[in-house]
Amino acid sequence: MDVELFLNQVFNGIGNGVGYAAVALAIVIVFRTTGLFNFAQGEMAMLSTFVTWQLSESMPIGLALVVGAALSFVGGALVERTLIRPMEAKGNPLGTVIITIGLFISMNALIQLIWPPSKAQSNPFSMPKPFPNRGTVEIFGAHLSWFTIWFVIILLIECALLYLLLQKTKLGLSLRAVASNQESSKLVGIDVGKMLMIGWGLAAAIGAVAGVLLASRTNQFDVSMMQFILAYAFAAAALGGFDSPLGAVVAGFIVGVAEALAITYIDAVDGIPIVVPLLLIFFVLLFRPEGMFGRKVVERV
Amino acid sequence: MSATETPSTAPAPEAAIPTSRTTSGPDLAKIVIGVVIMAAAAAFPFVVDDTATVRMVSLGLIMAIGAMGLNVLTGYTGQISIGHAAFYGIGAYITANLMIEQKLTFLATLPFSVLICAVAGALVGLPALRVKGPALALVTLGLAILVPTLLHKFGSSGGVALWKPKRSHLNSPVDALTNTQWKYLVPLAALVIVYVLTRNIVHSRAGRALIAVRDQEVAATTAGINVAATKITAFAISAAYCGLAGSLSVLVRGQADASSALAYFQMSIYFLVAVVVGGTATIAGPILGGLLVQILDEKAPDWSGNKVGMAPFILGTALVVIAYFLPGGILGGYRQLKAKLTRSP
Numbered sequence: 001m002d003v004e005l006f007l008n009q010v011f012n013g014i015g016n017g018v019g020y021a022a023v024a025l026a027i028v029i030v031f032r033t034t035g036l037f038n039f040a041q042g043e044m045a046m047l048s049t050f051v052t053w054q055l056s057e058s059m060p061i062g063l064a065l066v067v068g069a070a071l072s073f074v075g076g077a078l079v080e081r082t083l084i085r086p087m088e089a090k091g092n093p094l095g096t097v098i099i100t101i102g103l104f105i106s107m108n109a110l111i112q113l114i115w116p117p118s119k120a121q122s123n124p125f126s127m128p129k130p131f132p133n134r135g136t137v138e139i140f141g142a143h144l145s146w147f148t149i150w151f152v153i154i155l156l157i158e159c160a161l162l163y164l165l166l167q168k169t170k171l172g173l174s175l176r177a178v179a180s181n182q183e184s185s186k187l188v189g190i191d192v193g194k195m196l197m198i199g200w201g202l203a204a205a206i207g208a209v210a211g212v213l214l215a216s217r218t219n220q221f222d223v224s225m226m227q228f229i230l231a232y233a234f235a236a237a238a239l240g241g242f243d244s245p246l247g248a249v250v251a252g253f254i255v256g257v258a259e260a261l262a263i264t265y266i267d268a269v270d271g272i273p274i275v276v277p278l279l280l281i282f283f284v285l286l287f288r289p290e291g292m293f294g295r296k297v298v299e300r301v
Numbered sequence: 302m303s304a305t306e307t308p309s310t311a312p313a314p315e316a317a318i319p320t321s322r323t324t325s326g327p328d329l330a331k332i333v334i335g336v337v338i339m340a341a342a343a344a345f346p347f348v349v350d351d352t353a354t355v356r357m358v359s360l361g362l363i364m365a366i367g368a369m370g371l372n373v374l375t376g377y378t379g380q381i382s383i384g385h386a387a388f389y390g391i392g393a394y395i396t397a398n399l400m401i402e403q404k405l406t407f408l409a410t411l412p413f414s415v416l417i418c419a420v421a422g423a424l425v426g427l428p429a430l431r432v433k434g435p436a437l438a439l440v441t442l443g444l445a446i447l448v449p450t451l452l453h454k455f456g457s458s459g460g461v462a463l464w465k466p467k468r469s470h471l472n473s474p475v476d477a478l479t480n481t482q483w484k485y486l487v488p489l490a491a492l493v494i495v496y497v498l499t500r501n502i503v504h505s506r507a508g509r510a511l512i513a514v515r516d517q518e519v520a521a522t523t524a525g526i527n528v529a530a531t532k533i534t535a536f537a538i539s540a541a542y543c544g545l546a547g548s549l550s551v552l553v554r555g556q557a558d559a560s561s562a563l564a565y566f567q568m569s570i571y572f573l574v575a576v577v578v579g580g581t582a583t584i585a586g587p588i589l590g591g592l593l594v595q596i597l598d599e600k601a602p603d604w605s606g607n608k609v610g611m612a613p614f615i616l617g618t619a620l621v622v623i624a625y626f627l628p629g630g631i632l633g634g635y636r637q638l639k640a641k642l643t644r645s646p
Contacts, residue, residue, distance in 0.1 A: 037435040039383075039442075087625060094381055097435050098577060098624045101383055105570055106617025112610030227563060231446060234439055272450045274562070278443035285432045285440060 007142030009260040015148040016232075017256020022155055022210030023226070023233035024240065024248035025162075026203040031242045032179040033199025034084065036096055040103035041207055042230035044079070046223060047107055048072040048208030049215050050115050053127055061128040065212055069205040076204025077197035079103070085196065111223045125222060127215040151213050158206060159249060175199065179243070228274060232259070235277030238284045241294020251292065255280065342489055346482040355485050356553060357599050358592065362488040363549045365591030366495050368575035369584075370542025375573070376582035377503060378535040379515030380429055384441030386568035387448035388418045388540040392547025393557035394452055397464035400551075407471060407552055408487075414548040415541045422540020426533040445562070445569045452559035465556045488549045492588065495542055500584050502538070511535055512582075543572070567613065571598070574620045580632030589631055 023042060030038045038044075052068030059067070083103070087095045115125065131150045136143035166172035177185040178195040186192050214229070215221035236255045240247025259276045262269050269275050290296045346355045371385050395417055396410040425444060429437055473483030502508045510531045513521035522528055551557050558564075575594045580586025594616060601612035627634045 037439060039438070083621065083625070090628070092628060093434055094375070094379065095624050095628065097381055097438050098573065099621050101438075101570060101573065102617045102620030102624065104617070105567070105613050106621065109610035109612075109614035109617060113608055113614060117609060224563065227566075231443070234442075238439070272454050274446055274450055278447050281443050282428065282440060285436050286428050289432065289436065 004141040005264065006261075007140055009264045010257055011139075011142055011144045011148065013257030013260030014152070014253060015145060015256070016259065017236075017253040018148060018151045018155055019210060019214045019229055019252075020232040020236045020255050021249045021252020022151075022158070022213075023207060023229055024236035024252045025155075025158070025245055026207040026210070027233055027237045028240070028242060028245050028248040029199055029203040029206065031237070032245070033175070033196050034080070034088070036084065036100065037234075037242075038200075038203070039097070039100040039230075040079075040107060041203065042226035042233070043104050043107040043111075044072070044076065044204050045207030045211035046226045047111055048075070048204065049127070049211035049221065049225075050111055050125070050223075052208065052212045053125060053215070054115075056128050061130050061216075065130055065209065068212065069208045072204040072208035073201035075201075076207075077201035079204075080197050080200035081193075084200070085193065108223060108227075115223075117222060120220070120222065124220045125215075126220050127212060129216050130213070147217055151217075154209065154213065155249065158209065159245070162202075162245060171198070231274060231281075232256075232277045235280045235284075237291075238281050239291055241291030243295055244291065244293035247291055247293030339493070343486070346485040352481045355481050357596060359485040359488050359553050360550070360599075361592035361595035362485075362492050362588075363546045363553065363591075364571065364575060364595045365588040366488070366492055366549065367543045367546035367572050368579065368587035368591040368594075369495055369499055370539040370546070371572045372539075372576045372581065372583075372587045373499065373502070373511070373542070374535050374539035376576055376587075377508065377511040377515060378532060380532060380535065381434070381438045381573075382441040382444075382539070383438050383566075383569050383573060384443065384445035384448075385539065385543045385572050386565040387441075387444045388422060388543035389547035389550070389568060390448050390452060390557070390559055390565055391421055392418050392544030393551050394464065394547075394559065395544070396548035396551045397466055397557035400466035400470055401464060406474070407466075411545065411548055414544045418544025418547075419537040419541040421544075423533050423537040425540065426536030429532055429536060430529050441569075442566070445566045449559040449562045449565045453562075463556050463558050463560065466551065468555060471552055471555060484553050487552060491545060491549060495545070496584065496588070503584060507531075507534065570620075571616065574616050576630075578619055578623050578630055580630030580634075581628070583630065583632040583636075586630050586632035 023045065026045070027038060027041050030036060030041065048068055048071070051071060052064050055064035055067055083099050084096060087099055132146065134146065136145045137149065138144075164172075166176055174185070174190045175195050175198065177188070177190055178192050178199075182192050185195075211226065214225060232255055233252070236252040237248050238251075239254060240249070240251030255277055258280070259273050262276050263273050284291060345358065349355055367385065367389055370388075371382060374380050374382055374385075392414040395414040396407065399405045399410040399413060400407060425441070428440055432440055471480075471484070473480045475483065478486065503511075510521070510526045511534075513524060513526055514528050514531050514535075518528055521531075547557070571594050575590030576587050577590070578593060579588065579590025597615055598612045601615055602608070605611040623630060629637060
């Protein structure tokens, strides 16, 4: 076996996987707080990416990223408050799924209406690089790109901040309480609604950072960037366990590496890498719905 | 994690109530309206001369058939799917393939397409026994991407994912009808058959079993309903309808196309939009929804100066707005209004 090829593929996989991990993290945070799959998570991140790109035209990218993430936090919280919660209150479980699917389609279309793809020819959507990410590091003859290293570092920082927030602050305690049991949280005086909004906001902000970084990896990005990544991110969230942030991140890398290796070594998936995450979702949900790190949900009748 | 458990206290969507009320025998006004609508629908391609318009309505009828299929599953049985275009694709592929390779006539391919899609639907229904709610949506989303990807990879010749039967083979075999009229009347006939079938299913024991499974799975079990068999049946029926829609699309579009997985995903969502906008768990709602979706999808670019994204924006927003304000869709809303008006003195 060619070690260099193998390592290169692993590094490729990590490079893709960090993106899957970041989006999966957002999906998991929403699921933990509201028990919903936000099918629009990818497109919300896409919208954040375009907003950040617009901001970066008039300010440094670092600042634009912070402002973009902050706006996304507000946007995510607003979506929860105005669309998701009233729908939940009606007690129609299909309704909320339908709403996030509707958001998926309409947000993607909205982006195309505001930033028409035809305009990209004169002014291409090119995200400024938030960090010097040209070049690679050589490890055993294989190349690991600086972009991947930076992205992993940023993801780790995000995870550390999230950990501190959830485990070391009063707010985090409330967030965890709501994730664990909404009814009991209400009884002990936690403002559940606020926590749900914060959960959605956090997820939107994490998605925004992921979107901007993914966009900056290539010379040009377009509106379809997140659509396939969403499938991978859902695969990662399923594999890691839908209520486990740690699981989402670990599984994101696993999905990325598994995909890269499958493309290289399994002929059947040549040219159709998307099959890998889809089959993964399928088998995990079928045989181990709680994933690697998730809690098993016991159904009460 | 309250939402991962089955929402045992969730009330049924409001549209379910009027449906059960309509079982009390046909009344004259309804029959008259039905006959008038049928006559108008049948006369349409003879009155309207514009090929493009007839074709658009014809595609709307096909969309309606697919939406009626999804409605059996999502509306009546409560199992959400955002991947039913997969069966549409399989149906289209089978028809195109049988016409090209086996030299069958178009109509002769339909039984194969419907049967194979029903079996495929039943197979997809198997995981649905374990996977519920949003997770099921996720599995079906995978399906919508997987099927065209596999068709593209393993079913195409030389990397082209288009299968075109000879144009002459799709022409009208009846001398009295033009091609345009033929390509409209066949989908219309199929829609009528599907409508009658759906009506009979919904108003039968099997239909009440579907609704019981949607409203309260555990209670349905205790009432002696085989939940597993019911879900699988619903999947098979809905897949068969969508397969039929796919086959018919070959007649109108002249091809089966698997080149874009995203197009399949979008189509799956459009089925859902048609169901929700027209009226979840109503028999005729998806017909209305299907026609509306198809017309909007074709006309929105014209209205908005060819802006990319206008049609999906309107449809996506309509999905959110209707799900939010009018959970019974247009038809459900109309029935509610009618009930209110007739009840007040």
